[in-house]
Each structure stands twice: as C-alpha cells, then as structure tokens.
Amino acid sequence: MTPSPSPGSVPPATGPAGPVEPAGPARPVDGTARVDPPGHADPVDSLIRHATDNGVSWITLNRPEAMNALTWEQRERLIRLLSEASSDPDVRAVVLTATGRGFCAGADLRGAPSSHERVAGDVARMIRDGAQRLITAVLDCEKPVVAAVNGTAAGLGAHLALACDLVLAAESARFIEVFVRRGLVPDGGGAYLLPRLIGPQRAKELMFFGDAVPAAEAARLGLVNRVVGDGELEKTAREWAERLAAGPTRALALTKQLVNASLDTDRSAAFAAEATAQELNMTTADAQEGVASFVERRTPAYRGR
The missing domain is CATH 3.90.226.10 (2-enoyl-CoA Hydratase; Chain A, domain 1)
Incomplete structure (x- = not known):
C-alpha cells in the first residue's frame, strides 16, 4: 500500500x-x-x-x-x-x-x-x-x-x-x-x-x-x-x-495497445499484434477518411468511428 x-x-x-x-x-x-x-x-x-x-x-x-x-x-x-x-x-x-x-x-x-x-x-x-x-x-x-x-x-x-x-x-x-x-x-x-x-x-x-x-x-x-x-x-x-x-480514436486506441504490449512480448508476437491491429483499424470510418483525405489533398475530419 x-x-x-x-x-x-x-x-x-x-x-x-x-x-x-x-x-x-x-x-x-x-x-x-x-x-x-x-x-x-x-x-x-x-x-x-x-x-x-x-x-x-x-x-x-x-x-x-x-x-x-x-x-x-x-x-x-x-x-x-x-x-x-x-x-x-x-x-x-x-x-x-x-x-x-x-x-x-x-x-x-x-x-x-x-x-x-x-x-x-x-x-x-x-x-x-x-x-x-x-x-x-x-x-x-x-x-x-x-x-x-x-x-x-x-x-x-x-x-x-x-x-x-x-x-x-x-x-x-x-x-x-x-x-x-x-x-x-x-x-x-x-x-x-x-x-x-x-x-x-x-x-x-x-x-x-x-x-x-x-x-x-x-x-x-x-x-x-x-x-x-x-x-x-x-x-x-x-x-x-x-x-x-480530434484524432482517429480507434487508431489511437490500437496504437496504445500495441506500444504497451510491446514491452512484454517478443518480436514475433509484436509483429503479429501489429498486423491484427492494422486489419481491425482498416474497418473504421476514420481510417477510410484518413486515406481519402490524403488522396484528395485535404485535412481529414475524424469522427471517432
């Protein structure tokens, strides 16, 4: 205590x-x-x-x-x-x-x-x-x-x-x-x-x-x-x-999870977790918005979804 x-x-x-x-x-x-x-x-x-x-x-x-x-x-x-x-x-x-x-x-x-x-x-x-x-x-x-x-x-x-x-x-x-x-x-x-x-x-x-x-x-x-x-x-x-x-909420959550977990895992587990996080994040609206805004050369408008 x-x-x-x-x-x-x-x-x-x-x-x-x-x-x-x-x-x-x-x-x-x-x-x-x-x-x-x-x-x-x-x-x-x-x-x-x-x-x-x-x-x-x-x-x-x-x-x-x-x-x-x-x-x-x-x-x-x-x-x-x-x-x-x-x-x-x-x-x-x-x-x-x-x-x-x-x-x-x-x-x-x-x-x-x-x-x-x-x-x-x-x-x-x-x-x-x-x-x-x-x-x-x-x-x-x-x-x-x-x-x-x-x-x-x-x-x-x-x-x-x-x-x-x-x-x-x-x-x-x-x-x-x-x-x-x-x-x-x-x-x-x-x-x-x-x-x-x-x-x-x-x-x-x-x-x-x-x-x-x-x-x-x-x-x-x-x-x-x-x-x-x-x-x-x-x-x-x-x-x-x-x-x-104002940022991409789910991407930030997954990034936090990856960084925190990386301190307790070996390279193969960290790489596997990274690939899974990428897969999950690409299903979010914010990820789609981020890619679209880059292609369209505009500022992204993230909604936390």
Whole structure:
C-alpha cells in the first residue's frame, strides 16, 4: 500500500492565496460540455470532479487539504470514470489532474479501517484489488490519458501519473518514490512502470533513496513529456487533449495497445499484434477518411468511428 508522505516532506495543501483552482472545467464551457448530473451526485463526487468538454473527459482529484491522498471511494470512482471513458463514444481523450498544490500523495491510510488480526494473503489481495486495479484502469483505458501533474506526486500518486500515456508537469511538480521512507515495498505497479521508462538502474536509485525528483529532473530522466509553467498547465493539457480528441480514436486506441504490449512480448508476437491491429483499424470510418483525405489533398475530419 502507498503511504501518504509526512506533512514535513511535501508542501502544504494551501498557500497564502488558498488552493489552486482545478485544471479543467468544473462547469460547462460551451454547448459541448457536460458535467455529472447533480441529482445523481454521490458524496465522493465533490472529491473527484468530472466534466466532459469538446470530447475530453476531465477528471480532477479534489482533496487539496489532504494533498489529494486517495480514499477507497475515490479510487473506485476513478476506476469507474476511466471505464466509462473507454465505452463512451463522445469521450475521445482523458485528462487526469488535481486541485491544490499536490497531484496525489498516494493512498489515504488514515481512512483505512482500524487494524485487526491479519489473515494470510490479506495484503496481497488488497494490493491486487486496489492499487493494481487503478493502474490497470489507466493502462487499459481505450482513450489517450494525459496526466497534468500540478504538484507533488508521491507513491501511488506518482505511479498514477506515470501510467498515463502522456505526462505534463508544472514547474512546481515533484515525484517521490516515498515507500522506502516508511520501510515499504513499492505498489501500484511501480516496479513494472519505472524500469520501462528510465531503465532498472535509475529506477532502483529512485526507489532505494526515495528522494524528491523535481519536474525538470523528471523530464531529463524521461519520466514526463514536458514541463510547463504552473500557469500554463491547464492550457497545455487542454491543447494536447483536444488535439487527441480530434484524432482517429480507434487508431489511437490500437496504437496504445500495441506500444504497451510491446514491452512484454517478443518480436514475433509484436509483429503479429501489429498486423491484427492494422486489419481491425482498416474497418473504421476514420481510417477510410484518413486515406481519402490524403488522396484528395485535404485535412481529414475524424469522427471517432
């Protein structure tokens, strides 16, 4: 399980000006935007804001006073929203971000049930049903997922960001493999994700020492795609997500699937998967549109079909 960093190891949730506003629409921006119906609101809805705007599903963690440490209920809602994004034809990209000065401080252990006598297999079962399900939901989401990391991402929070397809980081963002500070083993797929991003030696360095990695260093290592000014994070995330939302949705989904699978397969299996993906993609309207637009020398108009 992922511990939340101690209060002294991360910046406070609010500054003199109060919590930073969420990166993403909390209300409809135009006729294409929608928010979750208030009449069907669940108590956890205020802790995870959700809105869809211009084909982009904005998912915003909203517990700034707790550095957006995840409760069990928040985790389940995140998993559900990612699953819904996969199946919703009106959603063609996802942005995952947060309010305040923390992106996500890991799992909220303070909200866990009081300790009781352990049964063999309890911890492994909890990890499989919890952190691993969340990371799997990000990796398996059929729409491109962009992380807009607005602040500290620690433990499971760091892995949540790194599991996304593209990672934007504000200049004030930090990534912390906090587990070793508490005598714990990384969870949430950390030992799977990090070596694939930066190699085993660098991954072990981050995990063995647990030092905070500033955004600029994270970019140098290859943990993030781009670092932008704090005030530019929402704008850049919106530009990237809307560009993805205007693209050939099924081709992007199949490309994501191929790239993710390539890290776990040999050449023959990867080539076979590529051929299958090509076959599947050529049945889509967007693929036909892409070829036709090239022949006709015009800009393609993809519809996500």
